[in-house]
Amino acid sequence: MNWKSISDRLLDGGSITEEEALAVLESPDEELLEVVQAAYRIRKKYFGKSVAIHLLQNVKSGKCPEDCTFCSQSTRALNDVERYDMQTVEKIVEGAQAAVDRNAKRYCMVASTRAPNPNELETICTATIQIKQKHPHLEICSSLGLLTEEKALKLKEAGVNRFNHNLETSRNFFPEVVTTHDFEERINTARIAKQVGLDLCCGGLYGMGESLQDRVDLAFALADLDVDSVPVNFLDPRPGTPFHGKPNPLTPNDALRALCMMRFVNPTAELRVAGGREKTLRGLQSLALYPANSIFTSGYLTTGGQDYETDKQIIEDAGFQIEMQA
Incomplete structure (x- = not known):
């Protein structure tokens, strides 16, 4: 496969086929740097x-x-998660200061819930208004489960910039991961967010036992939604979940191939290396910045992560720079 020719086509406004996307995931290790370089050319055009x-x-x-079988925050998970x-x-507004202190472009408020009730929605909206008053350049993202158009409009009016609602996996594999709601409900919430004018942050989780075709199908489902941001998570099996104790099937090279494939399929979207980054990529974290242009820092929802200073050093050592608030 001529990886440069694929990036040339994408740079000219073309697209990648599903067969080519699958070939990225099946490419041999000796071609990995060529794949990464091809993805970097696209990343560089849109994000420098x-x-x-x-x-x-x-x-x-x-x-x-x-x-959700991967989630330690499900009430069905047996663990000591807080x-x-x-x-x-007040506490939510206070957390925004930590984002500002770490030169974060966005502050992401995430609630473990099926859907926000009226009081929860009001809390998020009030906190957003106060955060915007104190930090007008800090972008706000919220992740609150399933949305109605009315709820989405309230978030938009309060000043929320972006809504996160991950598809998690392909339509085909989704029933293996979640049974209490279906794939179409996730698609519907994603579309509602876009319809009311919110940026859509929508990605998924790799390493749950899905096939390579499932990984490709997820990438194309995100492209169909015209997502603005794609967080790519890698399974870090959590205590109390069905995945606990199972080895992560992804190697660092597999993770890099997945990120490159996602960049090829969604060339203009912000691509974020999300949960599981440190454990899955290990010593290759800096290479992930060639297809991806965004990271979470200082931990995730129920798991720790690298501190900001370590992440800052990785970014600078690789020759990249932190995007400052507007």
């Missing part, structure tokens, strides 16, 4: 050498009634 940093705040923990209701406005 900048890396956008995001900081997560778990605003409601361990209270989700859904049965469980609490929606945080106060």
